[in-house]
Structures are given as structure tokens and as C-alpha cells.
Amino acid sequence: MALIIFDCDGVLVDSEPLANRVLNEHLRAVGLDLALDESTALFTGLSMNSSVALIEARLGRRLPARFVPDLRAATEHAFRGSLQPVSGIASVLERLRSPSCVASSGIHSKIRRSLELTGLRRFFPDGRIFSAEDVSRGKPAPDLLLHGASRLGFAPADCIVVEDSRPGVLAARAAGMRVFGYAERTPSRVLAAAGATVFTEMAELEALLPD
Ligand SMILES: [Mg+2]
Structure with missing residues (x-):
């Protein structure tokens, strides 16, 4: 899993x-x-x-x-x-079978408020939200992703990261994790060059993620 x-x-x-x-x-x-x-x-x-x-x-x-x-x-x-949720993400989270978490460059209070404002907080209980505040080096360093994976008991090779920015994709690759890059606002070629498998609609992500 x-x-x-x-x-x-x-x-x-x-x-x-x-x-x-x-x-x-x-x-x-x-x-x-x-x-x-x-x-x-x-x-x-x-x-x-x-x-x-x-x-x-x-x-x-x-x-x-x-x-x-x-x-x-x-x-x-x-x-x-x-603030609005990203289009289609609620449906991805509803149907997700795999364990999941958030790893964000934001501070904890901002992450929680953003999730609450958009109705997504119910998908991520307290122990599944990781912030750049938790580590000394934020993205593009791999520290935050490695910290989250370790806290939840997963090896990097068993993690899949969903990112939309170049620093985030670089962080995932540096952590030794697979990464899917959502190219809605960052050009596909930038995410692909950083090491992501690129997708452009959240509906596509459902097919990429494991059952
Ligand atoms: Mg981002």
C-alpha cells in the first residue's frame, strides 16, 4: 500500500x-x-x-x-x-483508497485554515498534516516529505507525491519518491523536466493513483 x-x-x-x-x-x-x-x-x-x-x-x-x-x-x-478547492480534488479524495497526508510549505495554521475554508479538512486529521515548520529546510529540500513518510511509517519508495510546482517536484525526487505533477498553472515541460509524471486534470490523477 x-x-x-x-x-x-x-x-x-x-x-x-x-x-x-x-x-x-x-x-x-x-x-x-x-x-x-x-x-x-x-x-x-x-x-x-x-x-x-x-x-x-x-x-x-x-x-x-x-x-x-x-x-x-x-x-x-x-x-x-x-479561496476555492482545486477543481475535481474533492472527488479524488472521496474515492481514494490509499492512506494520504498533506505536506505543505505553509505554516500549520495556514494549512488548516485553507483546508477548512474549502471543506477539505475532513480528509486530513491532525496527524496527517505536515508543515515546513516541522523541519529546518523547506522544499526543494526533501526533508518535509521524508519527515511525513517516516512519521506515518512509510519508506520513500512506497510514497507517491502530488505536486504542482518545480520546488515540490524537486523535493519529491530528492526524497526518492514518485511524483505526479499537476500542470494547471506551472507549464508541463517545467514539471516534467524536474522529474514529474505530468497530468492536467484531477480526473486523470484518479487513473494514475493505485487502487
Ligand atoms: Mg503547490
Whole structure:
């Protein structure tokens, strides 16, 4: 029996357009003026720590202390009004026979709130939610995926990861896990080049996953 490890943002909840719009506005406010598609390509799938390191490298200076809490609050506000589940994912989770969990670059409170807002929390009890907060290195490092698998008693070779971003696919490959890449918002060629088996509709994922 395989463990199916779901990424949260972009795989379970359709948060990337909302989160990337808020991030883009906050980047502009600190002097990093990027087109929305450019900042989306740069930051999608990164943990907050990895994002901050990248922003500071681009700016050549430290971010103000309020940047992260302000960004988190604004993102949460945007989610509260309009966060939706990814199209077709509820049906995949309803029919899933294999054990599953979430491994997300978000913090625990954000993951739980996102799942609650979209009606998906019932599929993931407390012991099946893993966050970048639980490990020292977020994606694209394999640490979070290895941590979740180990906590649930699965070897990496018995895990299947469902991801939608390049850092997430790289994390899965570095962990020695199979990975299915949902190419709704990241180009198929980017996910395939990182090592994913690509699919474009959640209905296809049902056929890829083991019975
Ligand atoms: Mg994602």
C-alpha cells in the first residue's frame, strides 16, 4: 500500500493566484517591482524562509521585520473571501483508497485554515498534516516529505507525491519518491523536466493513483 502525499497550495486549494497577487503587491511596496507572472514563477512552491532569502538576495538588503507578518495577514484576508478547492480534488479524495497526508510549505495554521475554508479538512486529521515548520529546510529540500513518510511509517519508495510546482517536484525526487505533477498553472515541460509524471486534470490523477 502506498502513501499519497498531497501538496496543499495549487493541489488541494486553488490559492496560488490569490497568494501570488498579494505577494506581488507586497514586493512592490519594498521596492522589488516584478511582473505578476515573473514573481509567480519565482516564488510558487517555496516556503516563506526560502522566499525571504530570495527576496533579500534580489534586493541586496534585509526585509523590514513587518514584511512576513503583514504578508501573512494580507494573504489570509484574501483567502477568507475567495479561496476555492482545486477543481475535481474533492472527488479524488472521496474515492481514494490509499492512506494520504498533506505536506505543505505553509505554516500549520495556514494549512488548516485553507483546508477548512474549502471543506477539505475532513480528509486530513491532525496527524496527517505536515508543515515546513516541522523541519529546518523547506522544499526543494526533501526533508518535509521524508519527515511525513517516516512519521506515518512509510519508506520513500512506497510514497507517491502530488505536486504542482518545480520546488515540490524537486523535493519529491530528492526524497526518492514518485511524483505526479499537476500542470494547471506551472507549464508541463517545467514539471516534467524536474522529474514529474505530468497530468492536467484531477480526473486523470484518479487513473494514475493505485487502487
Ligand atoms: Mg503547490
